[in-house]
Amino acid sequence: MLIDVHVHVSRPEHEHPWVLEFIRDEYKGDIWALVQEVLTPAGLRPFLQQNGIDWAVALAEVNPVTTGNTPNEYVADLCAQANALPDPPAGPRGRLLPFASLNPFVVNDLADELERLVKEFGFRGFKVYPVYQHHYVNDSRMYPLYARAQELGVPMLVHTGSSVFKGARIKYGDPLHLDDVAIDFPRLTILMAHSGRPFWYAQAFWMARRHENVYMEISGLPGKKLLEYFPDLERLADKVVYGSDWPGNPYLRRNVEAIGALPLKAETREKILWKNAAKILGVEVRG
Numbered sequence: 001m002l003i004d005v006h007v008h009v010s011r012p013e014h015e016h017p018w019v020l021e022f023i024r025d026e027y028k029g030d031i032w033a034l035v036q037e038v039l040t041p042a043g044l045r046p047f048l049q050q051n052g053i054d055w056a057v058a059l060a061e062v063n064p065v066t067t068g069n070t071p072n073e074y075v076a077d078l079c080a081q082a083n084a085l086p087d088p089p090a091g092p093r094g095r096l097l098p099f100a101s102l103n104p105f106v107v108n109d110l111a112d113e114l115e116r117l118v119k120e121f122g123f124r125g126f127k128v129y130p131v132y133q134h135h136y137v138n139d140s141r142m143y144p145l146y147a148r149a150q151e152l153g154v155p156m157l158v159h160t161g162s163s164v165f166k167g168a169r170i171k172y173g174d175p176l177h178l179d180d181v182a183i184d185f186p187r188l189t190i191l192m193a194h195s196g197r198p199f200w201y202a203q204a205f206w207m208a209r210r211h212e213n214v215y216m217e218i219s220g221l222p223g224k225k226l227l228e229y230f231p232d233l234e235r236l237a238d239k240v241v242y243g244s245d246w247p248g249n250p251y252l253r254r255n256v257e258a259i260g261a262l263p264l265k266a267e268t269r270e271k272i273l274w275k276n277a278a279k280i281l282g283v284e285v286r287g
Ligand SMILES: [Zn+2]
Pocket: 006, 008, 245, 248
């Protein structure tokens, strides 16, 4: 079993040119050719299945001045079409869970918009991108959104840590700003994407230990380095969830294998790779 809580489904036409260029340079091979081929309802599920993924969170991204605009409606439609295809007879199903993107500079009434997206389009959570949206995560404008999310029982993924993309403002990525949110909304489940990479690991770890509703999400971190970054990872076995950040990290299998090779209890690995996420997302798992 494997659940990936961080998969980008942006097509090249959704991204700004500098994002396309960066990823093209970084990965030499034409990652965008692969993305174009995979990102169709018929292409996505076999791709996820081949990579051993049972459930994947598919992310919208409404950051028009920095990275681009991958609309919520597009993501909902992609997921609905892909999920309507039959499950394979055995093995990973590669099903999708749409997460909305809510940006306070784009939408006025964030709370009503979240409710509409959840009720009309079946969104299962949402992502906030403070470094790309240019606000602190504890900004008072965000509070009605958190209150509604808590009421609706949908989890929030938050980008924490740095970014190399043009226009990102890194100061907004410090996980400590989540302290207010975690305290003020104790029933809101908060996943810290990238766990504060690369200079706020201690803060991220502390937040997840301190707050029952805060989890570390390890997308974009090299699996083999996890215990270097978090020597006490075992103590937080119930508070860590796996994500890939595909296609930002194109090597899906390699990273899961690296986590599998870490000297952790088998039970801890299972919790990180799917058990914790299954509880948070409320999905049923294969027997
Ligand atoms: Zn990402």
